[in-house]
Amino acid sequence: MLTLNMAIFLPFLASLLIPFIYRRHFKIHIGWFVLIVPVILFITLITYLPQIKQGDSFTETLNWIPTFNINLTSYIDGLSLIFGLLITGIGALVVFYSIFYLDFSENLGHFYTYLLLFMGSMLGVVFSDHMMILYAFWELTSISSFLLIAFWYQRKGSRYGAKKSLLITVFGGLGMLIGFLMLYQITGTFSIRETFELIIPLKEHILFTPALILILLGAFTKSAQFPFHIWLPDAMEAPTPVSAYLHSATMVKAGIYIVARFTPIFGGDAVWFYAVSITGLITLFWGAFSAIRETDLKALLAYSTISQLGLVMSLFGVSSLSLHPTITINEVLYTQAAFAALFHLVNHSTFKGALFMVVGILDFKIGTRDIRRLGGLMLFMPISFSIALIGSFSMAGLPPFNGFLSKEMFFQAMLSVNEFDFFSLNTIGVLFPIIAWIASVFTFIYSMIIVFKTFLGKPKEKKLSQAKEASFGMLLAPSILAIFIFLIFIFPNVLADNILKPAVFNIYPNLENNYFEPIKAWHGFNTELFMTMGVVVIGTVIFAFYRRWNIVYKLFPKFLSFDALYNNSLIFFDRLAKNTTSKYMTGYLRHYFQYVFITFTLLVGFTLFKLNAFSFSLTGDEPIGIFEWILAITIIIAGISMIITSSRLTAIVINGYIGFTIALFFVLFRAPDLALTQVVIETVTTALFLLALYFLPRWEEKRAPVRERRQNFIIAASVGLVFTLVALSVKSGRLFTSISSFFExxxxxxxxxxxxxxxxxxxxxxxxxxxxxxxxxxxxxxxxxxxxxxxxxxxxxxxx
Amino acid sequence: METLIIIVAGILVTVAVYLLLSKNVIRVILGTAVLTHAVHLLIMAMGGFKGDSVPIVSQKETSFVDALPQALILTSIVISFAVTAFFLVLAYQTYKYTKTDDLSEMRGVDHE
Structure with a gap:
């Protein structure tokens, strides 16, 4: 039996093994070995299911750095189990799919190493209780996503997309880190579960709202919420299995996980409610609206993912209302929103995963994903068509598919918002269902575009008539998902009772009422149903006038988009950095030395002055003999003449003179070893210098300008002065006894x-x-x- | 005597810094050599010059001079020799390629 910590580290271990296996088993696709990992993990997680359903949770702690209170605490409850099952379940299907998608000519070793790295870090994100550990895994998912997007690094678009996603998600991640540190400042613990209790009396703390905003920044960048959504369409340069896995089913849901996980901490707060629900709604609308414009199927799916993530986000925003002090927790009204959010989260993974895989099949078989070049494929690829149909209709919210159920629950939650009479929601709350409805119309339209523009109509190019259905292996994974889409519609309460409900109790730890309305496909003619019918009618009308509708997008000039903002700010910072650097990195050694010396003088000199540390006394000095006076004075004279001389030979001889005089000093200081060594080394050094003279040119007569020389002299004199003052102070004020007697x-x-x-x-x-x-x-x-x-x-x- | 040695070292530091700031390669290398001398004197002075005999244990009981600075300087002498030798060869090779010993003319071109 695998323990939880081991479960997290299993993918990491496996990714370490890949370089060895990859070479040895050339003939077999390495994906078959990789497939074992998510399957084992999935089965392991399933075994937790019966106890989790009882409301249990499991913790496992491995002391890592106990002195800093950093321990690997894995924690599994209903909420993390949902994500864990998605990560491993979709993961297994994606790995299986990728075996057929990527052939031997690709660098499979790299691909699966990154994929396993991602899987492990994603499991780490959802199972970690310690915020710092969570953060570390969080950034690891960003890094592995970067590596996977840039998998075909020869393409410019891949590199651009990878960089963009990394910059945006890591930017948000750093914000989240600061947010975690602020929370720690408030409560004194990094444990998320302990924070639940400790935060309650501390909600008035000055850092509470900043921490809230910063943590949301991390969640929003990761989950591609408006206006940070711009990285997701560019991330579609990744191989399709990666898009299906990271950029629709799992990684982009990490932000949603964070919002759900932190709802018990921040829920009930007005800022939290507005930030999460409004951002979610804007994202829902903007994503759906932008999706229709796209002609690349993957870009279209990317915008649709953005939109769907916005939907789930807004539901979590609404659900946080039930933690408001005036609401009794046991009213079902808003807890139902969290329930709907989790339900839609699972549904989205099924239908979006299936759609991505179908698009991947088209790309693989036909070589294009552009809907302007596709069409009429229904006859040639009937199974792919069926899967696409099921996925799209589910996404559009049509029966008999799971999307219908969660979409109705979404409408229901949005309608309930203006029943809340705080945060001035009874007035502006009306906007919630309206925006939700408009966005759903767009969702309907782009879902129809995916199916009808691709599979119906006439083949637009000749090669389309020769298209063949994909192999069985490639179709298996999306088919399984399509079956789930249907099964969840028929038996929604199996999913709800076993997996969703325990998670809702984790979002509301104090929830006692365990009554949830069972999900029903038919609930009479109510507002939600009429909304859906309206969506279908209006959506069909706009879809029919699809071409005319396109004009709307021309109203938005390109240079005002967030993409342009991103690109321009990147160029701006690039230039700024270059200009700043070239100002001080002049390429002149003299300037660099000046920086070092001036900094030294100012820093040490100022400290000496400020601390009033200078002290000087002659007591304890040994008496000076006549011989020492002579040596000292000649060294000083030699040093000064070294500066003055314009003959390189003289300078070198003087350097030798100073060296030998110091050897004599060593004799006087009773250091025979030093004297001997110094004599030998000085001889060799002088010989080396003379040898170099043979090769190097004579010193030219032209000397540096007076201004420059004066500058040099001032710097040299001040360095010498500070040096002397510090040395005298140290000599005169000894703080410690010498350790030398130890060696005697x-x-x-x-x-x-x-x-x-x-x-x-x-x-x-x-x-x-x-x-x-x-x-x-x-x-x-x-x-x-x-x-x-x-x-x-x-x-x-x-x-x- | 410690004070005298420190002042000598301070003057050598001034000389060394002045040489380091000049444009000629050989003067810069000489600057590093002089700086090493100054530091050796400083370390000696910091240890103090008390004690009667050289730091070699013998039968008769006497007080030794401080042995630790000596050990440090011995290391330093050897290292500074190695560095000086490296600098000289570098200067020689640079001159061979650039045909100049003036550091301000050696400034690299911007790579872009």
């Missing part, structure tokens, strides 16, 4: 008399070893540079 027992501890050598060769032998490595690397560098081939390396500089 070198004879006993290491059996050697020379303390310096023992430090290097024994006490700090590791350092010395690394030093040897540095020497070695420098040696390799020197060798490579000398060997460097002029022709290979130099031409870049020559192309001026």
């Amino acid at each position: 027992d070198s004879d006993e501890k290491a059996g050697a008399a020379n303390i310096v050598n023992t430090i290097l060769g024994d006490f700090r032998a590791f350092d010395t070893m690394l030093e040897v490595i540095v020497l070695f690397i420098a040696g390799i560098g020197v060798f490579t540079l000398i060997k460097a081939n002029k022709k290979r390396g130099a031409h870049n500089l020559e192309d001026k």
Whole structure:
């Protein structure tokens, strides 16, 4: 039996194994091995079902960083189970479908590694109780989505779409991270479940609303809510199995999961209600409205996904009303909205998954997804047609398919809004059902476009008449989904009782009344039914005048769209970054040194001044002998003449002089090892310099301009001054006793008399070893540079 | 004596920074070499010059000078040698390709 934590990590483990299997079993499609993972997980999750139905939940904690209170706490309840089943169930179907969709010429190893990575991180998102862990998995889903969209990275559109989705979702993710941190600031816990209780008395906290908005930002970007929806149509560059899986059934629902999960925390708040429901409704309308314009079937489905996500979102917005203090939780009115939301969520995964797979079949078999070039395929591809018909009609909200049921419940929830007399809803609440209805008309139209423009009419191109039905394997996965669409319509309460209801209790932890109206297909002639009938009538009329209707879209100029905003701001920031960088990255070494030195002087000098840290005393100084005076004065003279001299030979000799004088100093300081080493090294260094002189040109007489020299001198003098002041202060105010006496027992501890050598060769032998490595690397560098081939390396500089 | 050594080191730092800011490759490399000298003197001065004998354990009990700065400097001398050698070869190769030892003329072209 798999434990929950193991379930999350199983896909990750499997993705690690793929590179090994991929090479070994060339002959068999690797997808068959990958398929095992979601199937096992699905079965594992199903076994939780009976207990979850009783209202139980399971927690499993694995201590990870207990000191920071970060533990891998997996938590499974009704709500996460729904998502878990979708992830693994649709996942299994998609993997199966992809076996036929992607052949051996594709880079299957990469594809399935990314797909498993996604599956694992998505499970992590829905099963994590710790907000930081949830966030980490959340960003991992963004990254794996990025990799999958860019799977055909040779295409420009794929790279564009991948980048866009990553930028937008990660932007929202970062907002969510800050929101989580704010929640932690309020309650002191990262656990979502503990927050439920702790937040109740703290709703007046100043960070409560900012946290709410930031968490919603994460949810809205991920679930492609208006105006962040622009990434989803571009994400359709991904292979179709990916679009079906990530960008309609699972990843884009992560935002919805977050909204549902955090409803017990934020629900009842006016900001939450308005943000979620209004954004949802706008998205519902705008997505449906934009979908009709599209001619690419996948882009059309993308906009329809946006719209459907908006629908579910708005339902969760309405459902949050039942947590308002004036509403008794046991009134069914608004809890029913959450129920409808979850129901539609499942239904959407079934019909949208099926539709994506059919579009994938068309693309695979005919080579185009453009409805202007398709048509009349019903005769040639009858099974695909049937699946598309079932999926589209369900999406349009027509019986006898599951979409009809959830659409009616949606209308019902929207109609109930103006019965609420807070947040001034009794007046503007009327708009809710109106917008919902208009959006449903558009939904109906684009659903009809998918079926009728593709499968009916006359074949617009010759090759369409030669189209053949897809293979059995390719049709199996969408067929299973189509069967579900139908079965859920007939037995909706099996799904509702076993899976949906336990989840509703997780959204409302204090809900006691376990009565929900059983879902019925026929509930008499009521407002909802008339609304649906209106949708069908008006929708059919507009669909008939489809061509004329298209003019409406010309009213929106392209440069005002959010896409244009995204593109332009990307270009703007690109330029801004480039201009800013080129201002200070001038390519002159002198400038870079100036930055370093000026920063050093100002920072250290200011600190020294501000802390009043300068101190100076001569006590404790050793007396200075005449010999030391002489050496010191000659070094100073040598240093100054080094600056003045215009002969390179003189400069090098002076450098050598300073080096040898320092060797003499070492003798006076009773450091024989240093003196010896210094003499040897200084000799070799001077020889090297002289050797370099042989190759390099003489110094030219022209000197730097006076202004520049003065500038250099001022910087040099101030660095020297700050250096001296700091060194004097450190010398005069010792804070600690020296640790050197430890090493003076070198004879006993290491059996050697020379303390310096023992430090290097024994006490700090590791350092010395690394030093040897540095020497070695420098040696390799020197060798490579000398060997460097002029022709290979130099031409870049020559192309001026 | 510590104060004197610190002042000498400070002057060497000034010289080194001045050289580093110049445009000639060799002067920049000399700047790094002088900076190393200054730092060695600084480390010595920080350890202090107390103690009677060289840091080698012998029979008669005396106080040693501080051995730790010496160990640090010994490492530093060797590393700075390696770096100087690398710089010199780099300067040589750069000159071979660009025909100039003036850093302001070596500025790379913008890649676009």
